[in-house]
Amino acid sequence: MSKTLYTSKGNPVGIGREIGKGGEGSVFEVPSLANQVAKIYHKAPDSKKQAKLSFMSSTADAALLKYVAWPQETLHLVPGGPVLGFLMPKVSSRDPVHMVYSPAHRRQGYPKAAWDFLLHVARNIASSFETVHGHGHIIGDVNQNSFMVGRDSTVVLIDSDSFQVNAKGTLHLCEVGVPHFTPPELQSLSSFNGFTRTTNHDNFGLALLLFHVLFGGRHPYSGVPLRSGVGDALENDIKNFRYAYARDNQARGFSPPPRSIPISSLPASLESMFHQAFTEKGATGARPSAQQWVASLDALRAHLRKCSASSMHVYPDHLSGCPWCALERQGVVYFVDLGATYIPTPSGFVLTRAWALIEAVPAPPLYNIPQPVGISVTPKRLPNDMPGDGTVVVYRIIVVAIALAVLATVPALALFVLIGGLFGWAMAGNAGSAARNVERVNRRKTLETARQNYESLVATARRDAGPDGFQARKAQLVKLKEEYERLPVEEKKEIEKLQLTAHQRQMQSFLEKVFIDSANISGIGPTRKAALTSFGIETAADVNRKRVMQVRGFGEALTSTLLDWRASCERRFQFNPAAAASPLDKNAIQIKFAAKRAALESSLSAGPVELQKFCQSAMAQQTALKPLLEAAAREVAQAEADFQLV
């Protein structure tokens, strides 16, 4: 197409090469204007749409143009004729936002973008909403393809001619929408024809986009179903407020998908903003506004910290540990550290010197622990009414005396005397036995308690105040020293192993570039692909039986289809022996070992101080424990004596 159109002011505009084609129109270069392009409709727009475009282009201002590819001039076949299209800012070298928030795509396209970059993108998305809303307009058809992100994290909204535009009181509606970006309260709507959208509807799409950006492209209404009927259709889950990351998600029927970023990685204020946006309250009109999001996200940007393990690990500083390290321990890598180059830096650490300092710290003196033996105590007497062993002896003497007397007087009764005597002997033995048993049990219990108390005090003393504890600390330092000494050998081994694992690693990185969203897999359409994405399955490398079977709707047959697809991708892989162990791979290992070395050096350097501190606290403990130990030993001695008596 090579022709000339005219602006509303009658200026001619030469139309150049077609650079893009959509459903309702095509986008053309304008050779005379480097920063603008022309959108020309396939079919001349109706008079209402013409009025909308005329209004829009007459109100283009700097604030709008910063965030939106907003119409700047209407284009006409003849000056004063009907509107055929419009001029708008050229949006170049940008990617749709999903290429940035998808971990797999980001690893390939934006390998150096860490979470702070994503946070900035999120902030700029909110800012674009704020600008549009500030002008009285509504985006309406919010979706992941309309937000174009640049390498500087700025965001430009495209397809502005579909916005709901308020032309000084006359509303030009947006009559389209994407189901999985439609708020719960509008899910039952059969069509957007004639429907007036509000900022609160837009604010749902905004929260959804922000969630995608901050949580690795996951959809907030997709998770592991906890009951039947949940998770069968995304639209239905949105409609029923099944926000999988909510604190009360159990009641909503979902738990978050495996290997997802926990919602608690955001400060509580932002978490509750998402909750408000995605649950019942938000649907009544209370969703956080774009302005609120901008303020909160900006506030968070001032509260970030970097993990010591990797400069790519950026996270909110309210967290005690690095969430990206925690996810990596689960085998999920959201941010890969490719950029850092290993530069060996002499730390000034000399092992022999550090170790000599450790050896120089003397162990705390052996602690003279008070013993129960040798403490003189007076046993507690038995209660007065309780027959002691002496009483039993007296009774038995009486029994024997009676028996002998009877035998002497009536020898014929010898057998009876024997039986009676034995009975009497036993009876005498039982005198007061019940009461004595109770006393014995009580005294044994007291003794056991006293012994336990004493032994635990002794153990504490040995551990915290004696050489045992000191030696245990030192043994840990010895382990660290040995580990430090092994580092060079292990580093060398690992670099050698690169060669052995080269095939597998090359295959892995090949598979990481085969994206499911652009693959043609029989039986796996856009909906199933979206379900896979929500479970973090984006590339051939992510496909394995266990992970796929977890995704709702993937039975034996579909899972096997996906596994077959991965296997056929693997067949396409060709190993390049020349690139078996790249400098980049070696670099990664060197960085890993440098971090280990630094950690060990700091632990070993801190060793002498740690041991000295232990000694000091040991002496203090010894003083503090002494009266307790003495008292405990005395209690044991007393209880032993008491028990002997009964």
Added chain:
Amino acid sequence: MTWRLVYASEVGTSHAHSGTPCEDSCLAQVDVLPNHQPLLSIFVADGAGSADRGGDGAELAIEAAASFVAKKVAQGEFGLSDSLAADLVSAVRKHIFSRAEAENLAARDFACTFLGVLSTEGGTLVLQVGDGGVVLDVGQGLEVAVVPMTGEYANMTHFVTDEDAVTVLETKQYPDRALKVAAFSDGVQRLALNMATSTPHEPFFAPFFGGMAQATAEQEELLHGLLVKFLGSSPVNERTDDDKTLALAVWTL
């Protein structure tokens, strides 16, 4: 100019004794591509004796392969590449897996081997999962396309229903049209190949290819009967008690 085809499956004596039907399945056909060139397709599947529905599995495999080829022919151009073979095997698996799911059975209940040959003027593709074999002549005399495949243990083979079927799939591509092709199941393998050297047993093939090439139009109709008779003959049954399938194609002017 096209291929002259003859193919048959015969029940093995062990199956005949026990009354079970033949669990081999096969197909040979010539389609005409949009560019008017003929496309030869031969598929052989051997149902596993150990699987309850092995015979059905073999039939499903052939069915799926035929519909895959029909779809490709209707679409027009396609290359005879390794990824086509992977797609074909995936399609076969998908068909068997959905049948298994529909009948509440495991896919392994339909276990079968699967091999095939596709040939056009632009090249020839051989694909194979499991035992059986393909012997062909693409202009350099008879050769075995894929060295006979065995499983992890002797007497074990791979099945197209195995989880790793797409991985163990062996393919071989030739830049030329196949002039002679013989595809056969395990039962014929011992007669057709010198197992020690994995080379074709020439005297076995000579009468078939010779006969097919020289047959007059009237004689061509008799070829099928002769093949069936041969596969059921006692010299063959003395060598194997398994089901036997042999599919032959000869390029004739």
